[in-house]
Amino acid sequence: MFRSSDHDPLSAAIAPPSNETPAARTARLRAEAEARRVSEEIDEQLKAERAARRRQRPCVKVLLLGQSESGKSTTLKNFQMQYARETWLEERSSWRAIIQLNLIRSIVTVLDLLGDALVGPALDSPSALSMPLTEKHRLLRLRLAPLRGVQQDLQRRLGAAAIEESYNPGPGGVLPRPSSEFAVRSHDGWRSALERFRARPQEAQESARAADARVRKAAEVTEVVVGCAEDMKALWEDHAVREMLRRKKIRMEEEPGFFLNDIERIATRDYEPSDNDVIRARLRTLGVQEYSFWVEQTGHEWLMYDVGGTRSSRAHWYPYFDDMEAIIFLAPISSFDERLREDRRVNRLEDTYMLWQTLCSLQMLSKTQIILFLNKCDLLEQKLRAGVRVRTHVPSFGNRSNDVDTVKKYFQSHFKEIAKQHSPEPRRFYVHLTSVIDTRSTAATLRTVEDGILRASLRRADLL
Numbered sequence: 415m416f417r418s419s420d421h422d423p424l425s426a427a428i429a430p431p432s433n434e435t436p437a438a439r440t441a442r443l444r445a446e447a448e449a450r451r452v453s454e455e456i457d458e459q460l461k462a463e464r465a466a467r468r469r470q471r472p473c474v475k476v477l478l479l480g481q482s483e484s485g486k487s488t489t490l491k492n493f494q495m496q497y498a499r500e501t502w503l504e505e506r507s508s509w510r511a512i513i514q515l516n517l518i519r520s521i522v523t524v525l526d527l528l529g530d531a532l533v534g535p536a537l538d539s540p541s542a543l544s545m546p547l548t549e550k551h552r553l554l555r556l557r558l559a560p561l562r563g564v565q566q567d568l569q570r571r572l573g574a575a576a577i578e579e580s581y582n583p584g585p586g587g588v589l590p591r592p593s594s595e596f597a598v599r600s601h602d603g604w605r606s607a608l609e610r611f612r613a614r615p616q617e618a619q620e621s622a623r624a625a626d627a628r629v630r631k632a633a634e635v636t637e638v639v640v641g642c643a644e645d646m647k648a649l650w651e652d653h654a655v656r657e658m659l660r661r662k663k664i665r666m667e668e669e670p671g672f673f674l675n676d677i678e679r680i681a682t683r684d685y686e687p688s689d690n691d692v693i694r695a696r697l698r699t700l701g702v703q704e705y706s707f708w709v710e711q712t713g714h715e716w717l718m719y720d721v722g723g724t725r726s727s728r729a730h731w732y733p734y735f736d737d738m739e740a741i742i743f744l745a746p747i748s749s750f751d752e753r754l755r756e757d758r759r760v761n762r763l764e765d766t767y768m769l770w771q772t773l774c775s776l777q778m779l780s781k782t783q784i785i786l787f788l789n790k791c792d793l794l795e796q797k798l799r800a801g802v803r804v805r806t807h808v809p810s811f812g813n814r815s816n817d818v819d820t821v822k823k824y825f826q827s828h829f830k831e832i833a834k835q836h837s838p839e840p841r842r843f844y845v846h847l848t849s850v851i852d853t854r855s856t857a858a859t860l861r862t863v864e865d866g867i868l869r870a871s872l873r874r875a876d877l878l
């Protein structure tokens with residue numbers, strides 16, 4: 415099995431901050447040791463399961479990699495929609511709570527910003543809003559306050575995956591890491607989170623009373639959300655609030671799990687998530703999750719591995735490298751002007767380049783097909799239309815034209831060049847420009863990808 419070394423860039427990418435205090439280091443090492451123990455136990459269990467399955471029938475294994483929020487789980491959802499329709503439909507309504515949480519989280523973000531602005535510059539200051547915040551905004555804030563309690567409650571019940579990882583360098587350079595960061599989970603990640611929100615009893619042994627309590631709790635959450643619907647809408651549609659967001663350069667529409675334009679539809683008692691809602695919902699992945707699909711047309715079983723992409727999760731990728739038919743690497747190219755949520759000092763595109771270089775240069779992956787998805791093209795287009803200039807954030811872009819085609823081509827050639835320079839053996843460059851929230855075009859991409867992977871797999875089997 416592959417082990418990381420001190421020199422490899424992936425280790426560098428997950429290295430602790432240089433100004434870490436002794437106390438923070440002790441706590442981190444202890445938490446990491448525990449995470450490693452749990453993770454190794456899960457690896458062993460998965461290995462045994464995989465070996466047993468392989469003995470029974472052939473399967474094609476694909477690993478999804480990329481930084482956090484790059485679209486790995488969303489790609490997996492597309493596969494699930496296409497090849498495991500029954501499970502997809504069974505799980506779909508359980509996403510309701512996650513979508514409610516996504517919506518509430520956006521509202522709470524706006525409320526926090528509003529809170530700051532209400533105690534902000536005086537009306538006559540140059541940075542004051544042209545449309546002043548008034549008593550109406552204070553009241554909206556007050557009336558929407560119960561959503562904070564609901565957010566906490568949902569997050570508690572959904573578990574660590576529902577909490578976005580983040581830390582800001584605190585005083586003295588201590589970077590507090592939330593304990594959730596080390597919550598390495600079993601391989602059924604989001605499934606276990608969703609299970610807690612199923613309407614029907616989950617297991618035979620679940621008592622009717624426990625099932626009732628779960629259903630009652632879900633109804634209580636819905637009642638609060640429905641009760642706040644009008645105020646949420648008023649807040650999101652308010653001109654002064656929009657101006658405040660614009661001034662702070664916050665584009666809520668680009669945030670993961672954005673549902674503020676769907677309040678009327680979602681904040682109702684009989685809301686049922688659509689396919690598209692589930693695709694757009696955000697629940698982060700912890701540890702490694704394994705999914706299996708049976709592809710009728712070719713008679714193969716596919717095993718897909720979805721991993722957590724935050725820096726602290728990346729150490730858990732290694733054990734999966736030596737056993738894959740292909741890797742799909744997600745690079746969100748709209749992120750050229752963003753910073754990592756878990757470390758605001760790092761530019762997201764730089765982080766993606768670094769990960770890509772690492773994967774390309776690993777000797778053990780030299781024969782593995784790596785397929786690059788330059789993802790979030792829709793957001794890239796949106797950003798460029800809004801006037802964001804690539805050159806400001808990527809100086810090497812130089813004086814090229816800031817139009818979508820030029821930008822896409824530029825990024826694509828940069829990834830290609832990295833692959834060429836750093837692969838230990840020549841490798842073919844497989845690339846797709848994607849917006850994986852667009853299920854129709856993604857279905858076509860996935861068919862091409864699937865075909866390519868299968869061919870390579872058969873070729874390999876022939877050679878063996």
Ligand SMILES: Nc1nc2c(ncn2[C@@H]2O[C@H](COP(=O)(O)OP(=O)(O)OP(=O)(O)O)[C@@H](O)[C@H]2O)c(=O)[nH]1
Nearest residue numbers: 483484485486487488670671694699723790849850
């Ligand atoms: N607009 C847009 N949103 C996307 C696209 N791909 C993913 N998203 C959204 O981005 C958010 C994050 O996507 P995920 O698939 O959860 O990201 P991930 O790579 O699995 O992240 P981790 O689990 O944290 O490693 C979700 O809300 C998705 O709906 C895309 O191409 N366009």
Ligand SMILES: [Mg+2]
Nearest residue numbers: 486487698699
């Ligand atoms: Mg994920």
